[in-house]
Amino acid sequence: xxxxxxxxxxxxxxxxxxxxxxxxxxxxxxxxxxxxxxxxxxxxxxxxxxxxxxxxxxxxxxxxxxxxxxxxxxxxxxxxxxxxxxxxxxxxxxxxxxxxxxxxxxxxxxxxxxxxxxxxxxxxxxxxxxxxxxxxxxxxxxxxxxxxxxxxxxxxxxxxxxxxxxxxxxxxxxxxxxxxxxxxxxxxxxxxxxxxxxxxxxxxxxxxxxxxxxxxxxxxxxxxxxxxxxxxxxxxxxxxxxxxxxxxxxxxxxxxxxxxxxxxxxxxxxxxxxxxxxxxxxxxxxxxxxxxxxxxxxxxxxxxxxxxxxxxxxxxxxxxxxxxxxxxxxxxxxxxxxxxxxxxxxxxxxxxxxxxxxxxxxxxxxxxxxxxxxxxxxxx
Amino acid sequence: xxxxxxxxxxxxxxxxxxxxxxxxxxxxxxxxxxxxxxxxxxxxxxxxxxxxxxxxxxxxxxxxxxxxxxxxxxxxxxxxxxxxxxxxxxxxxxxxxxxxxxxxxxxxxxxxxxxxxxxxxxxxxxxxxxxxxxxxxxxxxxxxxxxxxxxxxxxxxxxxxxxxxxxxxxxxxxxxxxxxxxxxxxxxxxxxxxxxxxxxxxxxxxxxxxxxxxxxxxxxxxxxxxxxxxxxxxxxxxxxxxxxxxxxxxxxxxxxxxxxxxxxxxxxxxxxxxxxxxxxxxxxxxxxxxxxxxxxxxxxxxxxxxxxxxxxxxxxxxxxxxxxxxxxxxxxx
Numbered sequence: 001x002x003x004x005x006x007x008x009x010x011x012x013x014x015x016x017x018x019x020x021x022x023x024x025x026x027x028x029x030x031x032x033x034x035x036x037x038x039x040x041x042x043x044x045x046x047x048x049x050x051x052x053x054x055x056x057x058x059x060x061x062x063x064x065x066x067x068x069x070x071x072x073x074x075x076x077x078x079x080x081x082x083x084x085x086x087x088x089x090x091x092x093x094x095x096x097x098x099x100x101x102x103x104x105x106x107x108x109x110x111x112x113x114x115x116x117x118x119x120x121x122x123x124x125x126x127x128x129x130x131x132x133x134x135x136x137x138x139x140x141x142x143x144x145x146x147x148x149x150x151x152x153x154x155x156x157x158x159x160x161x162x163x164x165x166x167x168x169x170x171x172x173x174x175x176x177x178x179x180x181x182x183x184x185x186x187x188x189x190x191x192x193x194x195x196x197x198x199x200x201x202x203x204x205x206x207x208x209x210x211x212x213x214x215x216x217x218x219x220x221x222x223x224x225x226x227x228x229x230x231x232x233x234x235x236x237x238x239x240x241x242x243x244x245x246x247x248x249x250x251x252x253x254x255x256x257x258x259x260x261x262x263x264x265x266x267x268x269x270x271x272x273x274x275x276x277x278x279x280x281x282x283x284x285x286x287x288x289x290x291x292x293x294x295x296x297x298x299x300x301x302x303x304x305x306x307x308x309x310x311x312x313x314x315x316x317x318x319x320x321x322x323x324x325x326x327x328x329x330x331x332x333x334x335x336x337x338x339x340x341x342x343x344x345x346x347x348x349x350x351x352x353x354x355x356x357x358x359x360x361x362x363x364x365x366x367x368x369x370x371x372x373x374x375x376x377x378x379x380x
Numbered sequence: 381x382x383x384x385x386x387x388x389x390x391x392x393x394x395x396x397x398x399x400x401x402x403x404x405x406x407x408x409x410x411x412x413x414x415x416x417x418x419x420x421x422x423x424x425x426x427x428x429x430x431x432x433x434x435x436x437x438x439x440x441x442x443x444x445x446x447x448x449x450x451x452x453x454x455x456x457x458x459x460x461x462x463x464x465x466x467x468x469x470x471x472x473x474x475x476x477x478x479x480x481x482x483x484x485x486x487x488x489x490x491x492x493x494x495x496x497x498x499x500x501x502x503x504x505x506x507x508x509x510x511x512x513x514x515x516x517x518x519x520x521x522x523x524x525x526x527x528x529x530x531x532x533x534x535x536x537x538x539x540x541x542x543x544x545x546x547x548x549x550x551x552x553x554x555x556x557x558x559x560x561x562x563x564x565x566x567x568x569x570x571x572x573x574x575x576x577x578x579x580x581x582x583x584x585x586x587x588x589x590x591x592x593x594x595x596x597x598x599x600x601x602x603x604x605x606x607x608x609x610x611x612x613x614x615x616x617x618x619x620x621x622x623x624x625x626x627x628x629x630x631x632x633x634x635x636x637x638x639x640x641x642x643x644x645x646x647x648x649x650x651x652x653x654x655x656x657x658x659x660x661x662x663x664x665x666x667x668x669x670x671x672x673x674x675x676x677x678x679x680x681x682x683x684x685x686x687x688x689x690x691x692x693x694x695x696x697x698x699x700x701x702x703x704x705x706x707x708x709x710x711x712x713x
Contacts, residue, residue, distance in 0.1 A: 165617075
């Protein structure tokens, strides 16, 4: 990877000697003929916050349920802390789960809900009361202990569910769409709370989500899933800046995709011809692809510059177009630009100046250009 | 509406009937009717609500008042066989005579309160046995595969397609000394003498449990089916074994169904007449039978009415108790 690495960073996955806490080996799960999880292998390390990201029906929840023990793999093995989980019932696993629907017991108060797991372990009564009070304090529900779930708001219920899963101090916490039902503000504050809790308690988290923003802010690593397979695993930066396929590039964030073929290449550069762009795309590193293969160049909207005048070097990575639409977002604006080939391109520009007579506006003829390191070459 | 397009029958009927309804509403008679209702501050909505109230008034409240009236009268040999409560005497005196003796009689004669007690005992035990048999059945149905559930539900309701009386008669043939069970047991060499089952309390319990079991299963099934399965998964996830999860999650959450099923069996079983009459013996005297005897054999309409009123009071009291229980179960759920 191109980015610089500091030695203090928490990156056990780069250490070949690190022992994974969860080891998923060639796990497949079929429901009848339908393959929900297709030959997935994955290592997750202690104290990671790992996000399984994917659209609905991609198999992420099924994978999570197999970790919790609600589903048995059709084939393959799951190890948690070195122990094979085959045939081990959910109530014997060192794992707690926070359900998407929260699954709070409606006939019990908040306190009893949280104490439920401790009672199962025959923890002494005094200790149960202490731990329940402490964890409710942590999720800021100290005064809500005597209420029933139906007397709480969505956000409060979500925090009760989190407290109930955390109070047993599990080694591994599974969260199924933990922030799905919350509004935007609450979601952001809970995200940071989650990260803080993880820091304090040193729990390993596996989070399932379909929300890429949630995955980006929360996780140490992300596994992008599609059709039951893990397409790419990596840190949020790796996933965003170095996607390994068109699916990942398109699923995480917005992207402009140019199909093309290599016209000129060497060890340290490659030039790609693209009919839709009406220019050659220059990439400042070599690509491992057969000479005449079809490939795609992905360019993120924020990496494209928009100017009225032609840039100094307009040989590569420079296209002309007409502004078709502008969406003003406050901190930035999204420009829809129609290239002369008819292709629509999305460009985002930060609004650095409050007001200017000379801003690019509708129907302006513009040049779009980007740096030689901005394009990502995708062969899949 | 296009001529070429297909118009569903319902829509065609609605379109056709609209002018008819418009004229109907404008008819003098109906206008008078709605105006009169309006004068008593009864809107169209109120009129709809009025229907069940009118039904209850006609077929429950008025008969109840008549029975109450008879229960306070004296028995006479006449047509009808009871005295009037309100009478003109000496032209100017309006005499109201209330006879509380019938109720006193119910308390004094051991026959009556023993019959009441026996009814409560039989109804309670039957409802309890129904619960013991019905709960696992309802649970299994609710846990069955979705495509099977409607079939199983159908099978539970299926006995209703045959006359209740016929099904109780059939039990005579099964429980008789020369009936199905005894014949089999003797043929198999397990017993020499037939076991007496018919005309005992045992036969009454069998009859009531058999007949009322669906009323237990249906409300139980409907609460158990709605139970969120992820609650049980959450319990298991927190370290709870399946049986304990049943006791701490499933059972408390199905209490509304238990209370509803129990009262649906208990209350009708309390006044049961046919089953103890056909299958029961001397021990299984229930209040329904006492009432029948007073009314038809003794022609003691006032006493029979008093028996009926006392029983109604008992049922109302029990229902109030059940209501309380249900509210408690619901707030708990």
